[in-house]
Amino acid sequence: MVVGGGFGGLQVVRKLRRAAVDVTLVDRQNFHLFQPLVYQVATGALAAAEVAAPLRAVLKRQANVRVMLAEVTGFDLERQQVVLDHLPNGGSGKTLGYDMLVVAGGSRYSYFGHDDWRERAPELKSLAGALDIRNRILTAFEAAEVESDDELRRSWLTFVVVGGGPTGVEMAGQIAELARETLRRDFRGVDTRGTRVLLVETADRILTAFPPLLSHRAERALEKLGVTPLVGHTVVDIGPVSVAIRSADGELENVAARTVIWAAGVAASPLASALASADGSQVDRAGRLTVTADLTLPDRPEVFAIGDMVRVAQSDGTIAALPGLAPVAMQEGRYVARVIRDRLRGRATEPFRYVDKGNLATIGRSKAVADVKGIRISGFPAWVTWLVVHLFYLIGFQNRVLVVTRWAFSFVTRGRGARLITDTGAQAD
């Protein structure tokens, strides 16, 4: 049984297609989400359906797989059972047995203990979060258009993105482009080019996974787009109409901003702690489980856990937290499928080794930074690399064609076609 149809889980399932096993894939959503492009849904550059592929459609031709829509809420590792809730027919508390279990629950953003901020600052990881953010961003411009008070109008045109990782950087760049290019001629009462986009990062540079040189290039590229990167700054409070930001030297500023987007901190899926407590083990501060070098629980060779909800204990005794990237999860997923196939043939498998293929982040239309095995590129060549890599990994040939079409239109017209506010409260006639 595989729990979670993200990058890791889906690889396990697909690489078992020729193995003599029956696979049950359990996910609480009926689609695989291509998370690296979710931020483009948040600005209306892509439609939700274009970055998501129905799991059943993806696995249609794989006869040894059964997909179940349900939420896993507990594990009984002795009896080799999982507990399923939120079944689509209204059922709950159903138990399902397994011979081998792979848990790939992923992670979510952490609000650093301020869960009350969640409502004011939606996260940019789930599709629901992205659609919420899209509604808020587009409504903010609409509000600015009808607002007669200058100060209030400025607060509608101020956007705060929290977190200077790839997602935060991409999001901030997209909002700036939306305001300066896409919407430039859309409004009559307001000049959207006056929009402020603040990107708040606690570390002393953005994109800390990249070499400092590329971080600084990315910062300059963002500034050119109209984003203000506030490195060494920390969000200390999010009020109903403002955000309190503290600089590195302790100065506190209250920024009047109506729209706040959260892309900081990482917390493992609750499945990690559920699995740990079923096993009698502990999770780390980020809620991650520790697995052995073959990605199983200690003394439970039949239970695998992969992706950014785990840390891997190396054979030399050190514990590695691999970056929370799709390639890591996919390599781990492929590895687990290989272990399972090897076991069926009575073979042993080498411990898991992550092969770092590099890091990519895009900044705006035709700018990106890439760090591939020490080769550092930025600007247009990096952007083309980003484009090709993302299209290659996007699941579903149809989605590739649709996304290329939208991107081609956006590149030429600087427009964004999927700019719908779907949450107007009113029912449409």
Added chain:
Amino acid sequence: MVVGGGFGGLQVVRKLRRAAVDVTLVDRQNFHLFQPLVYQVATGALAAAEVAAPLRAVLKRQANVRVMLAEVTGFDLERQQVVLDHLPNGGSGKTLGYDMLVVAGGSRYSYFGHDDWRERAPELKSLAGALDIRNRILTAFEAAEVESDDELRRSWLTFVVVGGGPTGVEMAGQIAELARETLRRDFRGVDTRGTRVLLVETADRILTAFPPLLSHRAERALEKLGVTPLVGHTVVDIGPVSVAIRSADGELENVAARTVIWAAGVAASPLASALASADGSQVDRAGRLTVTADLTLPDRPEVFAIGDMVRVAQSDGTIAALPGLAPVAMQEGRYVARVIRDRLRGRATEPFRYVDKGNLATIGRSKAVADVKGIRISGFPAWVTWLVVHLFYLIGFQNRVLVVTRWAFSFVTRGRGARLITDTGAQAD
């Protein structure tokens, strides 16, 4: 000022682009909805953004237009003002003056006084309704997959579509195709080809706007797809897990069905009665306002009302309720723009005359019926006509390309790419 950015309102605005007037377009949604294809969103054949075009993007190049996102809730015809609520900045009760007013609020489905049915049987007219229906249909198949009780499983696989007009017919055909073709290999525990789709129509035939010959051809085509047309049947109650249907000879049957879709009855937008009461006049049983032959209110040449929220009093004294179709609203919109332009030049305009260009309804992949000026066609040629006409009127070149791409994929693979359940209650990791 134009109220409503549907087919009628948008035509008024566009045809005034070279007139020496300032136009304000008020809509409570930020997009124009291409309603004839909304039913395809409900089965995941198209993504929401592909049948909707942001109003600001559509009107970007028209310098004399200002778009406002707000809900019109009242009219003061003496002072020539409208009252706006639900402003995007949270404001309400704002008044806005006009020299000329065009109200194009459209219509909604009527539940014949049973508004409590609305929750059980969402309507297929708004985008929100279509997304709700998509979630319900896809969840029903998921529920059938995990359901162990035969009778309950059957109730999850029974779909009732209420209303045998073009939308109901198209929807019923789409569900049958979804079950018999798209999902055929997606499930392991259930044979989706056993799905029952009941199309309930009170009249003695479906598609009553068409000649009887085409109605009967459409009924046979539906049956071939796996739809059971229940003509002469009326839905008398919708319970939590069943629907009570009465046949023409009074027999009552309780059908166990979990998914009910509403596409029957028409009620004018509440804007019609708001306008009538501001004018001291009355609306008819369907909530429609009566306008004169030049589409204005009697003795108020500066107030126009168009689309399926009005009936038109002919110069011979009769009152015509034109069909609630996009071409009618568009012709009326173009007419109003011409009247306004003529008035600016001091010219009179002939009374409005509707030119009937025919009727089209599609039944499934590659089947349709068409009645064009007495020429009756059905089957593949009618379907090609339907395809060309719908693509031609779909707004936005980008949407045309995206829709053609999706349709081409669906035609070849019988798949549906946008099959997301976005309302699983759970937050995605």
